[in-house]
Amino acid sequence: MAKHLGGGDGIREQKPGMRERAALPHRPQHPDPSRPSARTPPPAPPGDGPDLAEPLTDRLRYLDAATRRIARGMTLDETLWELCRAAVPAFADRVFIHLYAPLPVGDENAPGPGVLRLHCTDRSRRREPGATAAEPPPADPRDLPAAESLRPAPGSPLAELLRDGRPALGDTPDVASAAAELLGTADTPPPPAPGPRLILAPLHGRTHALGSVLLTREPDREEFTADDLLVASQLATHTALGLEKAMLYEREAAVADTLQRTMLPPSLPEPPGVRLASRYLPSSRTARVGGDWYDAIPLPGNRVALVIGDVMGHSMTSAAIMGQLRTSVQTLAGLDLPPSEVLHHLDDQAGRLGSDHTATCLYALYDPVLQRLLVSNAGHLPPVLLRPDGGVEVLHAPPGAPIGVGGGGFESVETHAPAGATLLMYTDGLVESRDSDVVTGMELLCDRLRTAALGSAPLSLEDLCDEALGTLGPGERDDDIALLAARFEGLLPETVAYWYMAPRPQTAGQARRLTRRTLAEWGLDSLVETTELLVSEVVANAVRFATRPITLRLIHTDVLRCEVGDDSTVVPRMRQARLSDEGGRGLFLVDQLARRWGATRVSTGKVVWFEQPLPRTSGDR
Structure with missing residues (x-):
């Protein structure tokens, strides 16, 4: 039996005479002339x-x-x-x-x-x-x-x-x-x-x-x-x-795919006044990992921050930097800064990462009460706003330098976002390919959205995302695609009550009276007693630290939400009061009686909020 030879080296180590025998087919001494040689297979396709x-x-x-x-x-x-x-x-x-x-x-x-x-x-x-083709695989x-x-x-x-x-x-x-x-x-x-x-x-x-x-x-x-x-x-x-x-x-590839998916939000929030949908498609030419990301971050006052970004490159490093930038954006958004300030601080943070990678980012802030949209752009493609009448508008916010370049100079642009309008934010993989430039791709995207809006029936948000992806056409994708769509519904003025009150001892009683009257108008009499107590505790705590007028806002959506704001940055913490203490039980009551509550620092101080479920009606099960 011949010695096992692995790789090309095995052939070079053959004994003298072996090379010739290995290089030539073994032929029988007396071949049968009636049939072809068994060692001579037919040609391959x-x-x-x-x-x-x-x-x-x-x-x-x-x-x-x-x-x-x-x-x-x-x-x-x-x-x-x-x-x-x-x-x-x-x-x-x-x-x-x-x-x-x-x-x-x-x-x-x-x-x-x-x-x-x-x-x-x-x-x-x-x-x-004589056969011309092999059996098809x-x-x-x-x-x-x-x-x-x-x-x-x-x-x-x-x-x-x-x-x-x-x-x-x-x-x-x-x-x-x-x-x-x-x-x-x-x-x-x-x-x-x-x-x-x-x-x-x-x-x-x-x-x-x-x-x-x-x-x-x-x-x-x-x-x-x-x-x-x-x-x-x-x-x-x-x-x-x-x-x-x-x-x-x-x-x-499985690790890269898992890494990419875990760095994207597992699900989108459902804030009142706006509906959200998203898509993420990895490039078919990469290892399914890249730097595209999107996010939706609920903020005080039923506002929501909409973010989309793209780190240059397709690698594990790009994905890791994307994860760090996304975390930074979430932290900065929680400070309730204007969009331009968020991008400014994000640019500073990217410079401290010690990486040569740059990123583009688009940050939008939607207020459903005022029905306004603030947009700031760091070298990203402009968003598209689909208006209720079917018109399509490209929102041109001044494009600052990409994140990581250090140029700064970001600006915020305000636009009216009426109920029924839809904002589409995307990365360049949606509108750019080897066969089409960005300008042509954006024109095609706007045409498809305009055609879809003029259809016989209004498209759902999910169908609208599918229509937007239809601009790709057949063939493989050259780049990752991230898509975030937001349909604005707004909040009706009659569902929001808002007051400014001076920080004085009588303010807690004033807040109770305003709350009682407003809940009676909304038909929420069963919540009056509990809400009065909670509003009184939160307002009394704000009065202790505020130096300027405090705000009280009640919002009636699928829940009853109360927000109390003041100019102090001291965030209250719940603690266990001793039997001899005269105070320290306010937040304990809020924690026990409210379904959810929280305290958020904002640019003007802080906001303490709590939510209560609405009472069941006869039609509820």
């Missing part, structure tokens, strides 16, 4: 590189073409299918591939007790002379038949051959027994009789065994020779390396 099925006058030429074909596979199924195409019919008539389940990946995942599963079997047969390699799993017994001939790692001819009892054990799992015609028409080649990666490949020839074809073991060894080695590459690629 054109268009697949070197002709693998031409007469094997040079094994090196065949191996070069076969290994390049195997290396083309990017996934596990593609790699196995390319092995089948390279081996059949040029080298064998049938290929059976068994892989461990699960497959070991890396040193941290060593294989456990071996469980082999028939992963792939090529049922194609070599063509007869399945449309998807995963359509190849499967079989029950097999667990080789420790010390069995099959286990020993897999552990040894060298290909072997089926002309010995041990190899024949191992092949019969493998073929017994497949729903196939009876295997050929044990002998030199069978080669069993273990698939060994860099550190672990991955499975085996079984190559067989039909009786009308020449038997395998010792020289053929060299070919089988190379096929198995390159297949095993290709499988490891495919597994590592799939694992890295």
Whole structure:
């Protein structure tokens, strides 16, 4: 039996005279003139590189073409299918591939007790002379038949051959027994009789065994020779390396996809006065990880901050920087700063990250009470506003320098956002491609939105996002796409009550009277007693620290929300009051009686708020 030779070095280490025998096909001494040579398979289909099925006058030429074909596979199924195409019919008539389940990946995942599963079997047969096309392969390699799993017994001939790692001819009892054990799992015609028409080649990666490949020839074809073991060894080695590459690629892609998804909001909030929808599509040309992101951040007063950004590049580093910038934006938005100030501080923060990456960012602040929109832009594409009458307007906020450049100079632009209007924020992957520039892409986007708005029935927000993505056209995407859509509904003036009150001891009583009167007008008499108590406690606490007039706002939406603002930056904290304490129980009552409450620092001081559920009506269940 020939010595196992792996890679190109194995061929160079052959003994004198071996090169010539390995380079030429083995020919019978007395060929049968009535039929073509069994060692001369028909030509392979054109268009697949070197002709693998031409007469094997040079094994090196065949191996070069076969290994390049195997290396083309990017996934596990593609790699196995390319092995089948390279081996059949040029080298064998049938290929059976068994892989461990699960497959070991890396040193941290060593294989456990071996469980082999028939992963792939090529049922194609070599063509007869004069044929013009081979049997077409399945449309998807995963359509190849499967079989029950097999667990080789420790010390069995099959286990020993897999552990040894060298290909072997089926002309010995041990190899024949191992092949019969493998073929017994497949729903196939009876295997050929044990002998030199069978080669069993273990698939060994860099550190672990991955499975085996079984190559067989039909009786009308020449038997395998010792020289053929060299070919089988190379096929198995390159297949095993290709499988490891495919597994590592799939694992890295899964990690990248998980990283990208966890850095995006798992769900969008549902603030009163606005409806939100989003889309994220990774580039089909990258490892499914990039720097595009979007966010929607609820703020005091039922306002909401809408953010979209794009870190330059497609890599793990871009995704990591995106995560840091997104966290910074959330923190800055919580300070209730104007959009231009948010971008200014974000630019400062990006400069301290110590990275050469830059990013674009668009920050919009929507107030449903005033129905106004403030927009500030840091080198990003302008948003599109779809008005209730079907008009489409590109909101041109002065584009400042991208985040990380350090130019600053961001400005905020205010525009009216009436009820029924829709704002569309997006990254450049939506409107730019190799076949279309940004200007053309934006014109196409506006045309599609205008056409959709003039339809017979108004589109839902989800359908509108689908219409916007329709501007891509067929083909692969060159860049990631992030899309955030906001449909403004606003709050009716009669659902909001707002007062300024001087910070004096009598203010708490005044706040109770205003609250009682307003709730009676709204028909919320059942909430009067509790709300009066909570408003009195929060206003009394604000009076202690305020130096300027405090604000009281009641908002009646799907909940009753109360907001008390003052100019002090001291945020109250709930504490456990002792029995001897005269105070310190106000926030404890708020925590016990309100459904939710919180305190937020804003640019003018702080806002303490709480929410109560509305009473059930007769129609509620």
